[in-house]
């Protein structure tokens with residue numbers, strides 16, 4: 001799917017395929033310190049990415065590419081189900097978790113492409129696919145730092161709600177989106 005970003009560039013949205021892993025490594029290498037302070041759901045080296053995506057279906061990633069250069073400019077990953085180490089905390093809010101209908105989500109956009117509508121577009125692209133695959137609820141991967149205003153706004157804008165907060169290197173929010 002092609003969209004137009006707020007800087008009038010054509011952007012291609014699509015699912016990640018194993019062939020993209022080298023290019024994706026380059027995307028992570030270019031992330032700046034401010035983004036890396038906010039984003040680190042998994043290892044960014046080639047081996048970690050290979051391990052992550054070798055079992056089809058467990059992790060699914062969606063990417064945005066600059067249509068002119070084919071460079072990856074955004075990456076969102078969703079894990080089927082929930083992270084075991086978040087289970088206790090999420091249950092404390094009264095959630096009954098499911099590996100079938102929950103998805104755990106972590107979005108990112110390249111520094112110079114942030115705030116141009118790419119994150120929102122990639123989210124809606126992903127959501128349509130998740131609906132087709134029976135996902136009913138999206139949980140944030142490790143929550144969101146409460147002072148990450150850009151991301152908190154982005155989640156609220158996309159219908160997420162705050163479940164509660166927890167301390168881990170500062171204050172964080174757990175947020176979820178129920179999909180109807």
Ligand SMILES: CC(C)(COP(=O)(O)OP(=O)(O)OC[C@H]1O[C@@H](n2cnc3c(N)ncnc32)[C@H](O)[C@@H]1OP(=O)(O)O)[C@@H](O)C(=O)NCCC(=O)NCCS
Nearest residue numbers: 038108109114115116117118119120144150151153154157
């Ligand atoms: C959070 C992130 C994924 C959002 O994607 P994006 O492409 O920058 O966001 P968009 O341009 O699509 O904007 C979506 C919404 O985000 C919020 N937002 C975006 N830029 C913002 C800014 N500079 N200040 C405040 N809110 C902002 C707004 O609510 C915006 O909606 P609006 O345009 O209708 O006001 C992206 O900024 C990012 O990768 N940040 C660094 C990594 C990160 O924090 N990941 C999340 C970890 S939990």
